[in-house]
Amino acid sequence: MAKQTFARRAARWFIKSLVIFVVGSVIWVGLYRFLPPPITVTMIANAVDGRGITKDWMALDDxxxxxxxxxxxxxxxxxxxxxxxxxxxxxxAFKSNLQGERRIRGGSTISQQTAKNAFLWQNGGYLRKGLEAWFTLLIEVMWPKKRIMEVYLNVAETGLGTYGANAGSMRYFGHDASRLSRAEAARIAAVLPLPKKREAVAPTGQTRRYGNTIQRRVGQVSRYGLDSCLK
Incomplete structure (x- = not known):
């Protein structure tokens, strides 16, 4: 009898916790549909490490x-x-990594990275990945693509303690993100996978080559309408 009582209590606790999590996450995502995320776990973690927080929100239209x-x-x-x-x-990405390529590839979309950056933490195993999938589904349902890109470009780390394309543009090029040239934007994008190890000013080696590749692809994105959902 005691075991059955404990099992019922555990089941009720689990169901209640699940409902609270689902409702809370829906409300959280709903708020960020209209409000800029004030701070993220990544920002807090880096601030604790002494890197500070430099960010300057800019609307995607600007x-x-x-x-x-x-x-x-x-x-x-x-x-x-x-x-x-x-x-x-x-x-x-999975096949590439199995073949032992020098650069480990990820298969995360911008939506997944937005979910991770805005709501979760950087490191973690299956738990983080599971939560990332849940928040990715939520933002895809509740936000337009334009908002997903806007949040991504404002919370992604673009340098040590620097967050967002606008703050990154000010840091590297001395002007805001409204004036980013194709080459400058490509350099910031090249920094995104490894913001703690790469610099957008006078990049060298892999960062420079990757930035040049991105710059060439920017024209293809525009030419083939791969950014049509942002217009």
Missing amino acids: MSPNMARAAIAAEDGNFCSHFGFDFKAMQK
Whole structure:
């Protein structure tokens, strides 16, 4: 009898906790549909490590279109056509990593990265990945693609203690993100995968080559309408 009572209590506690989590996360995502995220777990963690927090929110409409196009070119060419997950990219990344390529590839879309950056933490195993999938689905359902890109370009780390394309533009080029050239936007996009190790000013080696590749792809994003969902 005692075991049955404990099992019922545990089941009720689990169901109640699940309902609270679902309702709370829906409300949280709903608020960020209209309000800029004031702070993220990544920002807090880096501030604790002494890196500080430099950010300056800029609406996507005020940003140079080159920045969103560079992000699509670098991170997620199918951003406007998928529903949060690009399974072909995941499969390609998995095969590439199995073959032992020098650069470990990820299959995360911009939507997944936005969910991680805005609501979760950077490191973690299956728990973080599971939560990331849940928040990715929520933002895809509750936000337009334009808002997903806007949040991504404002909370992604673009340098040590620097968050967002606008703050990154000020840090690297001395002007805001409304004036980003194609080359400058490509350099910021090249920094995004490893913001603690790469610099957008006078990049060298892999960062420079990657930035040049992104710059060439920006024209293709515009030419083929891969950014059509942002207009």
